[in-house]
Amino acid sequence: MTGTTDQFRSRYKDVYNGSSTPRGRIFQKADTMNVSLRKCLWAPVACFCLCLWPLLAFTQSSDLAQNAGGQNLEACKAGRANCDQSKLSAAQSTEVALASHGRNVANCRNGYDSCDHSKLSDPEAVALAVADHKRNVADCDEGMQSCEPSKLTPAEARDSSAAARRRNLADCKDGSGACDRSKLTTAEVVTVDGSRQQLNASDCKNGTGLCDHAHLTLSETKEATTARHQRNAQNCVNGWDDCDHSMLAPSEAKQTALLEHQRNLSACKDGQETCDYSKLSPSEAKVLADAEHKRNYLACLKGYGYCDPSRLTTEETVSVQPKAH
Secondary structure (H helix, E strand, C coil), X not given: CHHHHHHHHHHXXXXXXXCCCHHHHHHHHHHHHHHHHHHHHHHHHHHHHHHHHXXXXXXXXXXXXXXXXXXXXXXXXXXXXXXXXXXXXXXXXHHHXXXXXXXXXXXHHCCCCCCCHHHCCHHHHHHHHHHHHHHHHHHHHCCXXXXXXXXXXXXXXXXXXXXXXXHHHHHHHHCCCCCCHXXXXXXXXXXXXXXXXXXXXXXXXXXXXXXXXXXXXXXXXXXXXXXXXXXXXXXXXCCCCCCCXXXXXXXXXXXXXXXXXXXXHHHHHCCCCCCCHHHCCHHHHHHHHHHHHHHHHHHHHHCCCCCCHHHCCHHHHHHHCCCCC
């Protein structure tokens, strides 16, 4: 029986392991064809990948080179120190030269020290000269320190002098420190004195500026005093710091005291730090105390807000204690 079993196993192994039996040879041939087929299918793929890899590497290197070249071009066009002129193409060199020329023209127009007049074309030099002259005329008319009077034409110099007189007159009227009274005509002195008188009266009346009461007329002094009294009364009514109670009339003092009391009561009700409890009437103090007692009880009862158990009555203490189940 054992010999028969071993013989069967040997036959079975020969069939499926590709031995000399016909069926085994068929299986062995099929396996060989499968391996050959896989090799045929993978060969083109491998070949494609190997052929494509140099192209991809070249493309990536080309992109990096283009990016580096573009950065160098921008650096050269901007005139930066990291520009490498040797890496520019002929077209790029032309582009950089145009950018450099345009930058020089702008520097010259703006009056920068980096301007190189020798690199300007004749039309550009003429346009620059015209622009510089206009700028100098404007500077002189406005009284700027950059003004060069020697470069003005006689007519322009007259206009500049007239503009300077007008500025000095305006400064003297406004009381500016730049005023030079020695340059005023007799008529201008009269005009300036009148303007300064009005300006001083306005400052004293409004409580602003540099009021000089010694230069006020009687009517101006009266107006300034009335305005100051009204301003103080308004400050007291609004509770502002500039209130002077000693300047209030009896009726104004009464109204101010009433408003101050109301503001203090409101502050105490809201628990603000500006509250002055000593200024409350007995009835007001009682109302506030009752309201605070109620608030404290509710806080203890509900567990929300500040609770002071020591201020509870005996009944309230019992009611807020947890009930046993």
